[in-house]
Amino acid sequence: MKEISITSKFSVYDTIPDLPLDIQNLMEQAVDVRKKAYAPYSNFRVGTALLLDNGEIVLGSNQENAAYPSGLCAERVAIFYAGAIYPEAKILKMAITAASDTNTTKSPIPPCGACRQSIAEYETRQDVPIEIYFMGELGAIYKSDSLKNLLPFMFDKNFL
Ligand code: THU
Numbered sequence: 001m002k003e004i005s006i007t008s009k010f011s012v013y014d015t016i017p018d019l020p021l022d023i024q025n026l027m028e029q030a031v032d033v034r035k036k037a038y039a040p041y042s043n044f045r046v047g048t049a050l051l052l053d054n055g056e057i058v059l060g061s062n063q064e065n066a067a068y069p070s071g072l073c074a075e076r077v078a079i080f081y082a083g084a085i086y087p088e089a090k091i092l093k094m095a096i097t098a099a100s101d102t103n104t105t106k107s108p109i110p111p112c113g114a115c116r117q118s119i120a121e122y123e124t125r126q127d128v129p130i131e132i133y134f135m136g137e138l139g140a141i142y143k144s145d146s147l148k149n150l151l152p153f154m155f156d157k158n159f160l
Contacts, residue, residue: 105136
């Protein structure tokens with residue numbers, strides 16, 4: 001028997017003004033679109049902003065449904081929109097922020113497992129890593145250089 005270990009690396013920024021300028025803009029757009037979330041059931045609002053290699057910024061917020069599983073997370077709203085409208089474009093950077101209507105989220109809130117798998121599809125397809133920045137409502141912002149840090153052993157087309 002032998003053991004393997006896998007490490008994930010994240011950069012930590014204390015506040016939005018500490019981010020590179022283009023990411024400050026991206027995160028501010030994520031904050032704005034977060035407020036447009038349709039989240040009457042969870043009262044938990046998530047906003048995502050994507051920067052594409054064609055210069056476009058694509059936004060998404062979570063969209064809930066009375067039949068709960070029919071709703072969709074902000075990250076997938078954004079990446080599926082990008083895939084639908086700009087099928088040739090690569091997603092370079094992704095900013096995510098989440099806030100509750102009932103309490104103040106202060107720790108970085110990462111994308112859920114299903115969103116990670118969906119992001120993995122795009123990262124694999126475009127063969128360019130996606131920088132992912134995520135935060136709560138306040139507090140630190142974590143940055144990953146690639147989806148791979150968030151989803152070790154990811155399942156992709158290479159296994160098929
Ligand atoms: N949500 C997202 O939009 N992204 C995530 O990565 C985690 C969860 C949404 C789904 C649901 O509308 C609400 O947050 C509570 O789970």
